[in-house]
Amino acid sequence: MAAPISNEIIDANKHDDSIIYKIEATVVTGFERIAKQECIEKFGSNINISERQGRVIFELPFSKVHLALDLHSAENVYLLVHEIDDFAFSTDKTTALLQFRQLVKDIGQARWNNGLAVWREVCNYEQSVSVPDLTQIDISVTHSSNDDPHVESHPVSPGATGEQRDSGEKSNEATEMTDAGDGPTSVQSDTGDPKMKDDHSCQNSKLDDVVVSDRVPLGVPRFRATCYRTGKHHSFGSPDAACEFGGAINDFFRWKVDLKNFDIEVVLNIEDQRGYVTLALTKATLGKRNINHFGPTTLKSTIAYCMLRMSGIKDGDVVCDPMGGGGSIPIEGAICWPNAHFLCGDNHGMAESRVHSNVTDINQQRAEKEQGALKVDMFRWDVKRLPLHDSSVDVFITDMPFGKRMGNKFDNRRLYPQVLTELARVARPTTGRAVMLTQDKKCIQQSLIRLGYLWRRADTCWINIGGLSAGAFLLYRTANIVK
Numbered sequence: 001m002a003a004p005i006s007n008e009i010i011d012a013n014k015h016d017d018s019i020i021y022k023i024e025a026t027v028v029t030g031f032e033r034i035a036k037q038e039c040i041e042k043f044g045s046n047i048n049i050s051e052r053q054g055r056v057i058f059e060l061p062f063s064k065v066h067l068a069l070d071l072h073s074a075e076n077v078y079l080l081v082h083e084i085d086d087f088a089f090s091t092d093k094t095t096a097l098l099q100f101r102q103l104v105k106d107i108g109q110a111r112w113n114n115g116l117a118v119w120r121e122v123c124n125y126e127q128s129v130s131v132p133d134l135t136q137i138d139i140s141v142t143h144s145s146n147d148d149p150h151v152e153s154h155p156v157s158p159g160a161t162g163e164q165r166d167s168g169e170k171s172n173e174a175t176e177m178t179d180a181g182d183g184p185t186s187v188q189s190d191t192g193d194p195k196m197k198d199d200h201s202c203q204n205s206k207l208d209d210v211v212v213s214d215r216v217p218l219g220v221p222r223f224r225a226t227c228y229r230t231g232k233h234h235s236f237g238s239p240d241a242a243c244e245f246g247g248a249i250n251d252f253f254r255w256k257v258d259l260k261n262f263d264i265e266v267v268l269n270i271e272d273q274r275g276y277v278t279l280a281l282t283k284a285t286l287g288k289r290n291i292n293h294f295g296p297t298t299l300k301s302t303i304a305y306c307m308l309r310m311s312g313i314k315d316g317d318v319v320c321d322p323m324g325g326g327g328s329i330p331i332e333g334a335i336c337w338p339n340a341h342f343l344c345g346d347n348h349g350m351a352e353s354r355v356h357s358n359v360t361d362i363n364q365q366r367a368e369k370e371q372g373a374l375k376v377d378m379f380r381w382d383v384k385r386l387p388l389h390d391s392s393v394d395v396f397i398t399d400m401p402f403g404k405r406m407g408n409k410f411d412n413r414r415l416y417p418q419v420l421t422e423l424a425r426v427a428r429p430t431t432g433r434a435v436m437l438t439q440d441k442k443c444i445q446q447s448l449i450r451l452g453y454l455w456r457r458a459d460t461c462w463i464n465i466g467g468l469s470a471g472a473f474l475l476y477r478t479a480n481i482v483k
Ligand SMILES: C[S@@+](CC[C@H](N)C(=O)[O-])C[C@H]1O[C@@H](n2cnc3c(N)ncnc32)[C@H](O)[C@@H]1O
Pocket: 295, 297, 298, 299, 300, 322, 323, 324, 325, 326, 327, 328, 329, 345, 346, 347, 348, 351, 381, 382, 383, 384, 399, 400, 401, 402, 406
């Protein structure tokens, strides 16, 4: 068993940096190495970091844990509380389920309290939260509502079905990319929270939120337990595991289950024989942080960030998204690379107003934080005839019509070579770059063979978008002129 965090009980007010915490950030599958680069840039080259499918895991001292929420490639951020490399799950379902109750106890009071201290600090949860001495707990005993007037009786529904979280979050990443295992499951059936608010972290938990009703006393957090499981040969499903694990938390800690308006999400992760427990530091994906006005194919900010990062933007670069839709790419770019110039265009009538509304909303938030306004130039144009001078753009970054929700694959066969030729005219020879995202891999690959004299393929990240494979192609402009 490895203990990612110290067994000592710490005082959250001490901000003791001698204790190192393990953080798991979920990222778009295929962009792990880009996320790793971001972590190294932000936390230093000596950071202890590893990649796993759909996530990066790294260590930070107490005072830096909150900075993990500022990572632009991260979808969700979790604090590791406990991990077991060889769990030895029982092949008997009843016994295996008891193991999850035992796990809650085995994590121990000190590890729970250390994790909760960090969670409270990062999420600004103002009430004290602690877990009781677990050594005396009998794992087979469940309490009834009569035991404690403040807490509802064991709320676990045995037939619970999991909620499906937003595409690209850990839930989908974990399940879409493996053919075994099952989706995420919370301790009670749930339809999921349909409104994804812009404030995606739990940083703004307010005192008011803590008192959900007169049945919940101060200091009793509302929680949900979620299970992500991948791997074959388990005698249980994730609904069973989440039920038992969450039920034990409810029984032992007397926290109140609330799947929608929870303060804290405790996650049981099972990967083959490995098991680990995390506390979520984000409540919903960070991938929608910049966009309020969505179009049919709005790109997540996390994907936009990774594409921008692939292109190696330098100060003074002119960066253009020639099929910019609602502006995800230039907005993310203008936030992260303030010394570059961003412009975008689209031929759709709604695109201009969407970009304008998204930029206006962001600038309102920035003004409140006394940050300078973002500038993104927006045009209505046809990508095949850009109203831009030859050799005037350093970097093109765009997600092309995939031919599914937007356009069709037949049209792509004409469109893609036309786009690549026009972008080659406008890109600066020898130094110009492009990052093109598409699911229509065959079409772009064939176009690049034809137009190899204009664009050299330098790198490709094969990523997962909503369960489908797409390629982010990094291209370098050659010195040749367009014929
Ligand atoms: C995959 S979407 C891009 C979505 C965008 N990244 C966002 O986050 O909103 C492709 C975009 O290409 C635009 N498009 C298609 N054909 C075009 C053309 N000939 N000229 C300019 N834009 C075009 C579509 O209107 C659409 O907004």
